[in-house]
Amino acid sequence: MQESLSKRCTVASDVVCPFCGTLCDDIEVDVKDNKITDVRHACRIGTAKFFSVLEEGRPTKPLIRKNGVMVETTVDTAVKKAAEILKKSIRPLLYGWSSTSCEAHAHGIAIAEEVGGVIDGTTSVCHGPSVLAIQDVGCPSCTLAEVKNRADLVIYWGCNPMHAHPRHLSRYTIYPRGYFRERGHQDRELIVIDVRKTDTAKIANKFIKVDYGRDYELLGAIRAAVNGNEINAEVVGGVTKEEIQKLAEKLKNCQFGVIFFGMGLTMTSAKHRNIDNAICLTKDLNRHTKFSIMPMRGHYNVTGFGEVLTWQTGYPYAVDFSTGYPRYNPGETSANDVLQRGEADAALIVASDPVAHFPRKSVEYLAKMPLIYIGPHHTPTSLLADVFIPSTFVGIETGGTAYRMDTVPLYAKKVVDGPKGVLSDEEILERIYKEIVRGK
């Protein structure tokens, strides 16, 4: 940190923004008396995240449920209670992880292994289908400055970065000047394919409106055209044959193309088959030119959880340790399945909010079991918890490693101290782990 000219505050520069998978690392944060006073370069969502540490009513004391009421307690007691719940449980579920550091992930995995639990990340309800497709056909991809320096054709399919990843276009894909794209956006073409004219689509050179749930068919038709086959229909997924053929020619004749895709592909009817087809299209295009594809990962470190879990166990999500070694079978060992089959008998939720986002049947089940929640906010999940240990914000109040959507790892540094007595996810999990193995 350096003192600013006014000497009234310190400025932290090159700060990594812990909001989305774009993981901007050029943020400047002004701090005065350990309070964030200004945030520069971040988008509105990122800025809001930095200021959220100042949120009124932010929990700072661990809570524990006694006779149905949450009462304040010490960290030690809360940690002991959490360890006790996990030790007693036959099939605990450890879920979340996308908004915390890789250092915290490692402790979480150690706990899951120790108690023979199931550990799963938010990938499970997000880009899980992308993982399945990658395991089927692979994934030709690249880091984001490859796009910045080389791309002359950028496609966003089923995603709306203007809202979800606001600086994606300006930092990496459309607007920046690159080594081989000196005129920035004038040297590139932006195509958006989506079911409605989103704000990203509004600024695109071309918007292709696909009928809801017909992405798979459209991808197939484009592949047919790219591979020189006849399309046996006049209109596919709401797009005319001529338009598809024109698009195919455009894709084949660019110098460096890239497809970014989001939930619009992963979570609509054909799910992993959509992604499978999109990746195969990218593979096909590499016979003609250079083409890459990349999932628009949401939370800032959802990618990191997949990386740590993969190098420690061999699998990126939905890992079951009940046999002593890692087993992976999404659909069987993934969070919602373990819940909806009524198998889990306790849950540890870290850095996510499944009660707000899971199907009702899963939430009903979560409500019935002992639930431990670790996170910086009160959330619908914390309201159902039996043990709630508030934690600091990684990348603001605690340092830690995060992986960008293109798997580039960055160190997200600390810019202010957290509230007194509040520990980081990493420290809390380490203490729970130690409590579990104590005396073993």
Place this chain on the structure above:
Amino acid sequence: MASLIIKNGTVYDPANNVNGEKMDIYIKDGKIVEKAARGAKKIDCNGKIIMPGGVEIHSHIAGGKVNSGRLLRPEDHKKLVMPKTKLTRSGSGFSTPSTFMTGYLYSKLGYTTAMTPAMPPLMARHTHEELNDIPMLDKGSYPLTDGNWFIMRYLKDGDIEKAAAYAAWLLRSTKGFALKITNPGGTEAWGWGKNCKSLDDPVPYFDITPREIIKGLAEVNEMLGLPHSIHLQANNLGRLGNYETTIDTIKVPSGTKNKDRQTLHLTHVQFHSYGGDSWKNFESEAETVAKAVNKTDNAIIDTGNVTLDNTTTMTADGPMEYYLQSLTHFKWMNRDVELETAPGITPFIYSPKMSTAAIQWAIGLELGLLIKDPWKVLMTTDHPNGGPFTRYPRIISWLMSRPARDEMLEKVNAAAGKRSSLASIDREYDFNDIATVTRAGQARSLGLSETKGHLGIGAHGDVAVYDIDPDNMDPSKDFKGIEKAFSAAAYTIKGGEVLVRDGEIVKVTYGNTYWTNPHVDKSLEKEVLSDIEYNFKRYYSVNLANYPVQDKYVKNPIELKIDAQKVGA
């Protein structure tokens, strides 16, 4: 630190010219010493052989590419699993084992050091995070410099000193150990879906040839005085008729000399010794390549043996992986890294029934047997490219036994016998040769021979003991016994501590990570830094301040400081 007396074993320590002598080894405070320490624990190794702890020079065990390989192949991970025990963490993976398991598996084979050879600098933090999670071994990694824009531009401009200053900065920023070059120039060309097809095929837009990159980096390497030489994966890996490129490549840095070691380490040469112009007449050119290696005095190789398994290929040579998947139509990962390199991954099944795979199997062994000096031909599988490192014991049995090879030649596609010279080779390795190609030679090539790869006074107390009685065992006949004994070390000792007994882990430790830190002239460094700063802002996707690997990412670092002040002075 533990003290030990390793008694009555038959010692093979080629670096100290000890060839099968019965002698005792003493360890005190983690190092080999002259005399037994008081109260030292005794281990009786009567009827067993003793070698220095194994040293691995080239094995893809950590980093983004390896992890993509794991992600890509859940089916591989079901094939080999390790449940959690009181001592050890769990894991899975046959060709791409998870990190904890990787350490345990190496340790069971008697290895105490392993280097991972291909780290994209931008992803260095990831590589180190994984290395930190690999127990039992000393480690290190080689940053990739093959398609690096700074290096290509400095070399193109003939500014070798700036290239050296940049390389020094890169090693420091990535906490890397040596300079790795994979398909020089070809990885940048792959940014446009192209490749460099010969040593003189210029890189698009950069107007520099692979030959110039190799020659320049070899000079840079020696100017900086790095412990290891350049570590090169030649152009045209896996291509028909590529042996010509390989032989050409060996000659490229011949003007650069170093009195203690080679100035070129050419890696996994099995993949670079191919003749023929179609897969139908694909044949071994190992003899020609071996001749070239026998003749040169400044290049050594490692083999990259094929073990005839279902494995996962992974290299920073993106165009090659694309080519391979276009032959197999298997799933394919590509991970181009901005301004630096272009890794790729695809599974491969080396079926013994397939003529190509059988010939590849033969080529790896031919190289080992036809290169006369074992110090010049180190044993690797380019794990997991030719096969997983867990197959080393099997390769040892093939090298030590002609009957073992004959038995295989009977089983595999007949092309192996017809289109290679393997069937005509009588040579069989002895234990001294094995100790050379699996530890002593590797340590010397790495420039770590002061402390590693031998059992002389002052060396690390890293020792492998195998349950083989050399007086009563004929490796040529009992090749199955050889494979068994090398698969499960009787003892693996690291820093004087027994980590493995009878093939089982008895203690878990975390070793050191080696990295080199050459210091060049300050004013030159400053000049290069401002150049780096200018280009970072424009062309990288991360801020310069966030690029260098922070100290906290290296568990137990050993920094090798190198005074290279004369560069730029």
